[in-house]
Amino acid sequence: MNISYCRTSVHRKNKISLGTQQRKVLEMTNRLEEPVPLFYLDQAFSGANVCRPAFQSLQEAIKTSTEPRKLYVYRYDRLFRDVRLAIEFLSLCHSHGVQIVSIMEPLPESVRGSPHLESLFVTILFSMAEFSRSALIENQRIALNRKVAQKEYLSARVPYGYRWETNQPIIVEDEAKIIKKLFQWYTSGEYGFGRLTSKLTDMGIVKRDKPFSVNSVRGILTNPFYTGMIKGGLQGSYHGKHVPLVTAAQFVHAQAIRKSRHITKGKEHPFPLRRKIRCPSCQHTLTCGTRNEHNRYYYCPICKRFNLSATKLEQEVLALVTAYLMKEDVFAILVNEMIAQVADLNDNKLAELQRIVADKTRLMDRFERGELALEAFTAQLKALTAKEQGIQRLSWSNEKELQLGKLLELRDLKVTSLIFDKINQIDLTNNKKLKGVKIDGLPTSIKPDTNSGD
Incomplete structure (x- = not known):
């Protein structure tokens, strides 16, 4: 068929x-x-x-x-x-x-x-x-970056307190008064989201013909748009051109109160490899699930069908990492290689700075001989200076020295602490076999077949 x-x-x-x-x-x-x-x-x-x-x-x-x-x-x-x-x-x-x-x-x-x-x-x-x-x-990314650079808005959707008019948010005075009152009441410390919702209901105040809910109140009090900021997604937040309704200090105060009241519920079934495992099919991070007290598992929320026992995988990772770190010859090679990389990077950094100094000298000579106009000389000198400052800020060797410190620290850690704090990523095969473990401080991943880096 x-x-x-x-x-x-x-x-x-x-x-x-x-x-x-x-x-x-x-x-x-x-x-x-x-x-x-x-x-x-x-x-x-x-x-x-x-x-x-x-x-x-x-x-x-x-x-x-x-x-x-x-x-x-x-x-x-x-x-x-x-x-x-x-x-x-x-x-x-x-x-x-x-x-x-x-x-x-x-x-x-x-x-x-x-x-x-x-x-x-x-x-x-x-x-x-x-x-x-x-x-x-790419075109969408370029368009978004252009809008961010020009402080334009990514969408015509604006929150309560504003309306969209002539390609910009305009304050709705009646709604703006409610926004200001909400921040004033909340930062007084006497109200929570629930009490604010009840207060608005008792006063007969509605949100665009609908009663306020706890979620809508929470959304208002956590929205930085009211301070003049725009959420730019991957482009990051930036200042818009609209008139803010509250000050940045008021908003920060409100967030501090909210966080101080937030209670984190304890997890009955800890998952030490949470957010560290990639689905081999779609590369999405695996999430966690439990069927009962003794049945924990990791699964892909996208592929749906890919899941595996949490206990079995955690035991395999434990055994693999422990065996690898206990090998004296492997560990010594990693340390020596890292030390050599630190020395090489320091040498490269010094050589690049020396080249920039030489370029500056040649630039000065050309300007003195009248081969460069003042504008061209100023622009090139500024570019070389910026490049020099950028190299000085680069933490190539510092990064490697930090990585070396992490590597040396691994030997002194308990295995449980290692799993929680040091494992960056776990790779699996399509048939649910352990493929490799990437650890903070190690330049290569650990593989189960040879117990060596790739």
Whole structure:
């Protein structure tokens, strides 16, 4: 039975919907007088990885048979926008007798019948899809950076107390008074989020036709937008052009009160490898879960199917790291190598500074001979000075010396402390085997097969 895969990355009307993709596939199968294929549908999933429920089911279906079949797609980029993963999938399809047919990108007559040329043509299309995705991400990043540099707003959505007008937030006076009152009451220390919510309700004050809730009050009192700051996401926070409603001191005071009242609940089942394990399929950090008092496990929230026993993995990591650090010859080699790196970096830093001094001398000579105008001389001298100061600030050797100190410290730590504080990352294989452990202070990862760095 033929199959078909359809995917959309977002819920948007201007995108090719799943329904449109299915309709195009059915039009082709009807034209070829072929039976209706079995559809696999993924909505709002990226094509940059394999973490898609329907796609994983598709892969399993392909692996179950070597019977010649067709896999219909609207475009090749519906399968992947990553060339490496696409090539692996092409190999899987080829080994199981599956021919991929793109509705909108039919194979040219010149390559049909030649498996190598067909594979090359499809690979080129996948490369174009990956490039298109990368270009889109880069353009978005550039646009966001430009907005941040010009103190523009990343979105027209503004919080309570403002309205969006003529491309900027404008204060709504009635709402602004409530914002100021909330900060005033909260920083007095007499109110919590719950009491503030009840007070607003008793006073008949609503938030845009809806009663205030504890979460909405909390959101207001923790939003730096009211101090004039804008959350820039990956670009970082920055000052906007809108008029603030509270001072920075008021906001800091409110956060200090909030943190002083925050109670951290104790964890019944500690997970010493929390946030240190990567999923081998999608590289997402594994999270923790418990079924009962004695059954702890780590699992991938994206792939869903990848999970493993916490106790077993922790014991394996313990044994691996302990055995590695107890090897005197391995440890001595690491220490000596780190000492040599510190010396080399100091030499490189000194040599670079000497080159800059020589460049400054030559620059002065050229200016005195009249070969450079004052503006050019000033600009070049400023650039060399900035470079010199940057090198002086670089902590190459300091970083290595700190790493060496951490390395020497490892031998004096208890194993439990080592797991909690020193392990940076744990890598696994697809069949849930321990692949390597990266430790703070060690330049290489520890591998279970040879107990040596990679």
